[in-house]
Amino acid sequence: xxxxxxxxxxxxxxxxxxxxxxxxxxxxxxxxxxxxxxxxxxxxxxxxxxxxxxxxxxxxxxxxxxxxxxxxxxxxxxxxxxxxxxxxxxxxxxxxxxxxxxxxxxxxxxxxxxxxxxxxxxxxxxxxxxxxxxxxxxxxxxxxxxxxxxxxxxxxxxxxxxxxxxxxxxxxxxxxxxxxxxxxxxxxxxxxxxxxxxxxxxxxxxxxxxxxxxxxxxxxxx
Numbered sequence: 001x002x003x004x005x006x007x008x009x010x011x012x013x014x015x016x017x018x019x020x021x022x023x024x025x026x027x028x029x030x031x032x033x034x035x036x037x038x039x040x041x042x043x044x045x046x047x048x049x050x051x052x053x054x055x056x057x058x059x060x061x062x063x064x065x066x067x068x069x070x071x072x073x074x075x076x077x078x079x080x081x082x083x084x085x086x087x088x089x090x091x092x093x094x095x096x097x098x099x100x101x102x103x104x105x106x107x108x109x110x111x112x113x114x115x116x117x118x119x120x121x122x123x124x125x126x127x128x129x130x131x132x133x134x135x136x137x138x139x140x141x142x143x144x145x146x147x148x149x150x151x152x153x154x155x156x157x158x159x160x161x162x163x164x165x166x167x168x169x170x171x172x173x174x175x176x177x178x179x180x181x182x183x184x185x186x187x188x189x190x191x192x193x194x195x196x197x198x199x200x201x202x203x204x205x206x207x208x209x210x211x212x213x214x215x216x217x218x219x220x221x222x
Contacts, residue, residue, distance in 0.1 A: 002026035003056040005046055006217050007039050011065045012053035014174050016217045018069060020209035021174070022076050028216060037118055066103060069171050082171045095165035098157075098172040106179040109147050112138070114182075114222075151183065151194060158196035162203075169207075177204050178220070185222035 004019065004026055006012040019026050031040050031052075044050035047061040055062045055071075062068050073083050084091035123131040154176075157164065164172040180201055183189065191198060204210060214220075 003029070005029050005031065005043060005052055005054040005056070007031045007043070007052040008033055008218050009221055010039075010052050011178060013213065013217055013220055014065050014178055015053040015055060015068050015072075017177075017210055017213040018072055018082070018171060018174050020212045020216075021082060021207075022072060023209075024076050030217060036122070065175065066099060069099070069175060073171060082169070082174075084165050084168070084170065088166075091166045091168070094157075094161075095170050095172045098164040099175050102172075102175045102179050106147075106150055106176075106183075109143050109150075110179055110182045113143050147183065151189070151197065154180070155194050155196050158200050163200070173200075173204060177201070181220055182222050 002019070002024070004012065004015055006016055006028060008030065016028070031043060034040060039050055039052060041050065043052065043054065046056070047054050047063055049063065051063060053063065053065060053068055055068050057071075062071060073080075077083065084095050086092060117135065120128060120131045120135050161167070163169045164176055180197060184198070184201060189198060
C-alpha cells in the first residue's frame with residue numbers, strides 16, 4: 001500500500017494529483033504548516049529530512065518530487081499514459097526537459113521570492129521598512145528579469161503545443177503546474193502576454209483528477 005504524506009501548499013500536491021490520475025489505491029496523511037510556514041517536526045519521524053513529498057512504499061520512505069513521479073510511472077503506469085514512449089523521441093525529449101526544468105530552473109526563483117516575502121512579513125515593525133527595501137532590490141535585480149525570460153520561453157512552448165510534451169498530457173505538466181501556479185499568484189500573469197500559459201493552467205485545473213486532489217489535499221494558495 002502506498003502512503004503519501006502531504007503538506008498544505010507544497011510540492012506534495014503534485015504526487016497527490018498523479019496518484020489520482022493513475023487511479024490507484026493509497027493512504028493519505030495531511031499536515032498543516034506551522035506559524036513560521038514550515039513543515040511540522042512530526043514529519044521527521046517519517047523521513048529524517050522532514051521534507052515533503054514523502055511516499056511510503058513497503059516501509060520505505062521515498063522523497064523528491066521528480067524521483068517519486070518517475071517511480072510511480074515505472075511501477076503503476078503500465079499503459080504509459082503519462083510519459084511518452086521511447087519511440088517518440090521529440091515528445092520524450094520535451095517531457096524530460098520540462099520535468100527537470102520545473103525544479104532546477106523555475107522553482108528556485110519562486111522559492112527565493114517566497115522566502116523574502118516571509119522575511120518581510122515576519123520582521124519586527126521597526127526594521128520592516130528595511131527588509132521590504134531589500135526584498136524590492138532582490139525582486140528587481142535577481143528574480144523578475146530571470147523569471148520573465150523563463151515565462152517567455154514557456155509561453156512560446158505552449159503556443160504550438162497543447163501540453164509540455166506535445167499533444168498529450170503527461171507528468172511533465174503535473175511537475176510544471178506548481179511553479180506556474182506560483183508565478184501566477186498575487187496580481188497574476190498578464191492575460192495578453194501569457195495567454196497560452198493561462199489557458200494551459202486552466203486545462204490542468206479542469207482535469208477530474210486535479211479536482212479530486214484538491215478535494216483531498218486542499219486548494220493551492222500562495
